[in-house]
Amino acid sequence: MEAAQSLLRRVARSFYSSEQVVIVDLLTQRQILSLHELSLHLELPMRRIQAYCNELESARILELHQVNTVNTYCFVNYLAAIHAIRWRLSTIRDETETPKSTDPEHYCERCEIVWPVLDLVDQDSPDGLLCPKCRKLTALLPKEDVSTRLFADLGFYELRLREVDQTKLPGSSFWAAYKMLPESERTQQDTSGRLKALVNQLPHPETQTPSLVFTFSCRRGTRKRSAAAACSTVHLDLEPHSVASPNPVFLATSFLSRTNATRLPTHGSDRLTPPRRCCSIMSETSISLEPRLGPANAHLQILFPYIDVICFPCSSRQCLALLVEQFACWRRSALWTQDKSRLAPELLVILTSHKVKEEEVRRVLEGSSDSWMLRPSALTVTRSHAFGGRDKGGDEDREAVLKFTRKLLQRTRSRKSDLGLLFSAHHLMALVDASLQRDQPFPGYVELSRTARPVTPDLSQHLGNFIALLGQGQGQGFGEFATDAIAASLLLDHYAPGMHAFPPHRVFHDLHREACSEALRIGNNTPAQTKPETENSTGIVDSDTFLESIVARMDELHRSGEPAVELHAKSYHKHQDQWLSLRTRDTCLLCIQRVPQYELPCRHSICEHCVRVFGHASEEGPRFFTVYHCFLCGAYAGLHVRVRPPTAGVGVLCIDGGGVRGIIPTTILELLEEEIGLPIPVQEHFQVCAGVSAGALVLSTLFLNGWTAAKCSRAFEAFATTVFRRGQLTGLPGISQLWTVVNNALYDSLPLEVTLKAIFDATTSMTAPSYASTIGAKLALVVAPTWTPNPLLITNYNGVGETSERKGAWTGLPSQSYDVYRGEEGLAVWEVNRSCTAAPAYFAPMHINGVGLLQDAGVTQNNPINLALSELRSLYPAQSLPQYLISLGTGISMESASREHVPGKRTGFFKRHFLYRLFKAYMSLLSGKKTMDDFSRSTKTSPLFERCIRLDAVVPGPPAPLDDAGSVPRLKRSVHQDRLLQGAICALAKRIVASLFYFELDAIPSQRGMQFRGSGCIRCLCRAPDEALSALMQKLVQSSAVFRVNGSRVPGTLSGASFWTSCGNFRKKIKFTSGDATISITLQQGSPEYPISGSPFRLSELVEAQQLNANFGRSDHRERGRRD
Template identity: 30%
Template sequence: MHTRSETNWLDVSRSRDGTFVIRDYGRLGQIASELVRPGHQHPTLSVFLGKKTKDIALQSIFPQNNIRRTKPRASIGLRYDMITVDSDNPILFADGDLSTDRDHHDPMPGVHDYSVTWDHSIDALKLIYACLLFLFSDCVCIFADDYPNLLTVAEFLVVCTRFRPASGLPEAIRPRVLVVLQNDPGNAMIDKFHEKLREVDSASFSGSFYSVNLFYLGQAYSESTRYDSLRTWIKIQTNNIQAARREKWVWWNILHLKALFLSAIRQFTSDDPPQFDIVKASREANPVTTGLSSHISHFLELGVQEGCLLEILLSAIASALLMDHYTPEMILLDPKAVFQTLYRSSIVQAFRNYRGPAFSRPLAIIVYDLERDFVRQFHSLVDRGLASVDHRREQLLSMNYELGRLQSDRICLYCLVRTAQHALPCCHNICDVCPQLFGTPVSSAEYQFTLSSCLLCNSQAKFVVDVLPPTMNPTILAIDGGGVRGGIPLEYMIMVQESLGPGCQLRDLIDLAIGSSSGTGGLLVLGLIGMEWDVSLCSEKFDFLARRIFRERRQPVVSRLLHAILGQDSLLGNIPKWLSWFLHDSCYDPRLFDTTLQDAFSRYKRIFDPACGTSHPTLQSKPKFGVVAASIAKDTRSFIFGNFNAVDWFSKGYDYELFRAETRDTEPLMWEVARATAAAPFFFSTAHLRDIGSFQDGGLQDNFAAGIASRLYRRIWPSKNGIARLISLGTGDTGPSSERSPHFRHVFRDGFLRRGFDAFMANLGAASKWRLLVEQLNSAVRPDYIRMDVSLNDMACTIDNVEAMDDYRNLVILQPGSAKQAREAATALLVARFYFALDHHVEETFSETLTWCHGTIRCKGPAKPIVNALRQLHPETIEFTTDSESLVKFGGLGDICLTCGRYKKHVALLLRHPAEEKNIYLRIGRHQKWRISGFPASVQSLDTIQRLGDHPFGRPDHGRPSIGPCDSCDSQPSRFRGLRRKRTSSISAEDMGGKRVCIVG
């Protein structure tokens, strides 16, 4: 039997705490799912208000609908016309009353309640009509005979118009109101009706309605004839308003309508509802970049500096903004309204922040010219049927004779709205999204894109961009500083690499590496990621650098003579040496230091250069890396030099500064950055970076690399919900001191030099900071944070004693359990390269029945070496599991596609609800298990991150593929996947009645 609640749409009810709520039964979304081509069907919506007469009229106007059996129990119902449901313009009709005297019950599953603050339910119902339904309606038919008199209808219309205008939509597409009567009520009543309407000024009235007309059915005609004329009037008016929507660029499909209505109801029920703006509503899921004004002003400064014409710069900005807004699914809104609503304020602010030579034209004229160009380009791409991405490509290619001269290491010049993250061989840079828009996905790897040429300069060098998948969290390597004590983290790295085997390189498992202080962390990160050394070469280079740099402290000739005459322990012989150290600001020769670093890190390689040498046929982007240095200003701050940008690079509200030069030529050289991060006070003089400033050892501010890395990654990947792994490598723990503070200061032993030196050395220890970091974590994710360090026991804490380097290494080798810890760290890194991706959108379920969701476990990076390394480490049984069940066995190389070489494992998760938090692990044997990347997370959150659900206004990637096609992978069905039949108009809610179907895989 058919359930009448199927057509319920909106209601006003009381919640358990006595407050009023607007109850949405989700009917509009249900209809959207039942239409056969929802993305290409542009519905009309008519609202019918009344009681018995209204029901009789609906039966005649929509004869194919069973009006009586599908009558809603809610105050407002929603149905579609069975005749036009498959057409390009299906007719939707809502019907209800002006009063709510129905019984209300607790909400059923699938019903959403929105709290409101009004005192009376009738007023709330009128508000729903005025500010929600009429906002999206074409025609409003009010059957006056169902109410006491015509004045009641007029009072209702006056109430509607006295609310603020519902939107800034054009007047031509506001609803046409038709007041339906059986017979002419007489001139006196009609005059009172119009007199009541004139209480509202014309501006307020036109803000709500396009027109109000009286319509007489007439008793002399048959019922069918009377309602035929009403049907004809409604059809004419809906056709007119649909034509007006197309003309005014407000022509939405059913998916747009659903999303706009949900946005309107959320805004309507907020504490201080603003005027509803359809343009802003279309960008709720993909808001305009916060720092757009900073990006545009930077672009203008670069363009003017390189002598580009202002018209060229404005045209480039216009096409970039078009690509930002008009994704393929976006409703084609009026471009003038789009520009003024979304971009104008940022453009004005950009020109105000502009620091270059003054323009000859006033600001208002420049902004007007940009708006006009934006509108012109919009109409051009619409007339040609061109996608905005392809239009942007054409624009860049046509203007690269001028734009090719521009270089920026801060913003992506392809889109202008995102930050530069990858350095191209031609000295231009690109963000994480534009490779997907303008490149080709690599078939042999996940989320890699090939750019065959540069659109800005026509450079033909191929470049592969590696991007972190949406559902994968970053793996971070953080190395503390400690001078020659760097042998400790190096030995751990060697042991981890030995566990991985020769075929899987440690750097291929890292997404972000941060190093700090006194040479060790910074130099190792620069070598491992920046120079692409393997771990054994890092070890060799580090030993060579340390032994050469710390070979001998500075000793003037006078000091040598005095020591020769008076003996090596002579205080008088040390005085010239100490004076020399003081005057040179270091006890080691900085020229030798500079030369040694130049030999190791190249004299010409810059911090933001692409990976691989120029002889390599295909260059590839590197993992992100950064090293920490400290300014020598009075207000000492940490500076991070790296090959990435923060999303909010323009923000100043942080306790550190992420340095980024404006162009590639002004980026610091690799050896200069190494010099800056290793310039420990007393040991070395400060490092001067040309046009940047002078810097010293980063350990003075942030020697605990994991601490700054855990703060920094959120600025690089703000959408990530956490870290997959954080491997923190220490340089030795001195342990808590048992020495008590003395009661008095010894004149010589407790001088300020000794105290300052001891304080600096104590700052190298980070064990207490690690404990504090872990204590602040949720207990569920603590296993993902791994600290590898060793106790120094009674060894001296020094950073320049090269004779102790082997002893420091031996501490790691001889420490019980260090090999096991390295093996576990290697396993944790390997497992963190696996991530889960949903196959399809997961619909929210409201029954108590368990349901399945289907997806695939994938592998980021070189799949075969990773799988091989994992199998070599653990030849025993390995399987994917959740917290409560086994999913599927790990098949090793058998899970890798022979055609494309990618790893792909189908799994199915059993869910109580999509919001339920889940974990997926790789379990080895019976007890050991490691979480794969991206978890803990709910399937609902993964669905949102992947943007699989309804995104009627498009996605930032414009729906471009993220993975290359593979005939083998694409044709292989999941053995778990159940079939879910989509409803069509022929199998509708109104035909099926109250049956509930649950299909599981």
């Protein structure tokens, strides 16, 4: 077997492309793979995979088998492949051994072509005969020599063939290998857009509540119907007379066959081709079925929870036996787990022949089905000889079914209405689509409706934090207060606009009961195995009573019919006095479901989600929110928050540490802002920022204070002069080193602390409202704790994000863990910056209450690029890549350190001392270039590589000491004189200008075969009447800038009417067609072109980001499809 696999791999590498080599390698490991799996492995569109496989199939290396309408599998038939290789080698040898001419021949080594001498007569030159193809000199070479080299290459294949002949190859049946696949990979559901097309035919799909009638047939018909039965096709229609009715009827028809349910076609049988359906294939979904269920039951397993009536025409005892077998499949598959007896569909058996008696049918079915499946009134047996006659067509059969099912439909609709499970056509379509996307049995309607908006995974922890907070001296009145707050929070979580009106008790049971029970144990510090007493020290009643009170309160609030947001606001306003004394930074008390991000002046903290739900949309744009007053206590808030468009990319900025060399990054940012040439502060182009030492100080002034880059440069120069001021004695050689050892620092920390308090208000917290929140920036300052080697990040977003992503760099570099501060006390900005600048030997470490002793993080990692990327992944899990990552260095010295070492010269005593060597090692860590070089090598083959830009200046002369304030002017001049840096800044400016545009879909794209079609709009982050918009357009018009979609130019000019809305905002509507579910949009300003923000886009990610698939409401309680 190994010999055959090795031979196939060698043949692929010798005769085929690299993509085909990968395909053959994968097939030698698995033997059978679908084209869809190969497309995922190679990250190539299906059409290219199909072309590669077609070429391999023509050479008999593999076989292609179409199992159903869209599922095509590649299969390695080793016997056929080995025979094909043997024949091909034999053909090559025969052609090579056959002499074609006795004339001498010439060989071109460049073209590897042998030319007869007669073909080269007119190609002579003074040096010899030239090759007619490449015009290079050929060499006289007998053809026998070429053949000898070729025979040597063929020797390997002949050796492998002899080894293969001595082994036993596996069977050559595709169907045998297909049957060995796991059930989840073997059973595929092909779904068309038929249901969506039928729903779109309804005049009011949001309010019409349809019913579903499922009709089985076990008769044998034409070959076309047999083919459909073999493929387990379900045909769906809409009863035409019910289109305008409040209760339209969908009719589903399928064929039931014991053969199709238990046996697959054997190898060699004719391939069945299903009939052409009215709609093309829209998706392909794997469904995990119960082991004994066959393909004929797959569609029923999906549609069963939505069926109102199952109609079964029975003409013989064989048909009745098939129905009994189907009942057994339903029992084994456990299709329904809640309210089985009340939600099971009605069963209508229509006897079409005298061969079967009604009493016999009732006796057999009632004896074989469970009590939940057939209630006394659930089975209806009737007789109709007109149904299914040979002279009848499909329309007559449909009319007969409707005649018998009208009363049954009224009964099922009444039951579902009482249970709150009568769905609109829009919701029914969404539930069926969600069922198709799951690889597990049906979970329940409520849970299925939350597929696109799942419950917060740490809900129990936040509810537990809230209960524990109330137990700290707040026992009086706890019951009503806690019940109202939790009930309002759970209603807010579920009942978004567009959600089906599920009964609150069902919502609580399916989604929240387990989390609330766990929260009660967390809040009471009660072990999970111990049930709380009726009354405990916190004044909380026992869990059952408490949970029942929450459900009762949810029911009471829900019956009012008001929106969940208004109910929540009224409930909180009712207990405003009790909210005054509650404070926590672990849980947002407004929603009790998330970690808070913004700390208000009243010291209440709220999350960004609550800002979007309860905040006021600003006039500046739909993504600017203002919180005027605290939602909990009513105090003044003054919080302004900008939220990034969900389809836009994220810019990342990293700044190294380096003492006075920090003037270099600020000067680079100045030049970058000038090169962009727009009235937009340079920091607004970055959404995630990380800084070390002086870099942290620069970021704090830019993003927290809102200073311009020019002001930051001026202040930094004055800052360096102030804090790096030595005394008269400490300035003497040797005395400074001794003073450092005795005093634990070379400089006094008092001037540094006084200066920092002057720059940053002494009472301002890192999470307080700031310029960073106004522009939507996330800031992380890196410090080094003295008790652990792991860096500590102190952020302006209270450490929110996916904790699982904070395991270090995700770029392939060695993993480095780090911690993110999230404590009960907010840290002052000046304290954090004091810790960031506490460089060992220069300043003493800083002790912060509740945190510990902190120092400059340059001793562990002076370039925070890996930390920034990890935070990007944690904050924006959907962003696979940053829009751009700018790493700013603090200077590269032109004078090599190796000049200090002269070979053969004895090193002095001082340089041999361990203190000097330790100091030199520490100084070498301050260069972020090594970290960047390691990062570049690890990402060289990744798309991340071209998005990471390192900007650093070459500084003439020796490196400037960290405390040499007099070198600041020289460092600034080096930035302006560096020509390579100027060119990099110019290119970056164009990239940033392109990122001011983003793209949004108008609706979910449609799919026809392998082609995706859709439309959307290119929009601009700058909005009217901001002067930046007019300046941007003037700049682009002057440079003749154009947009390109998948390489094709967007027609029109930027000043044209089609690019603007009536409100004066930029918007260009485009239509696109894509074959690989992606779309690339770039802005070309001369050459080269750069991607707009977020490009290239995956269509599925765009749909999810815009929540276009949120058929049951958006998390921000805004209307679905509304542009934010």
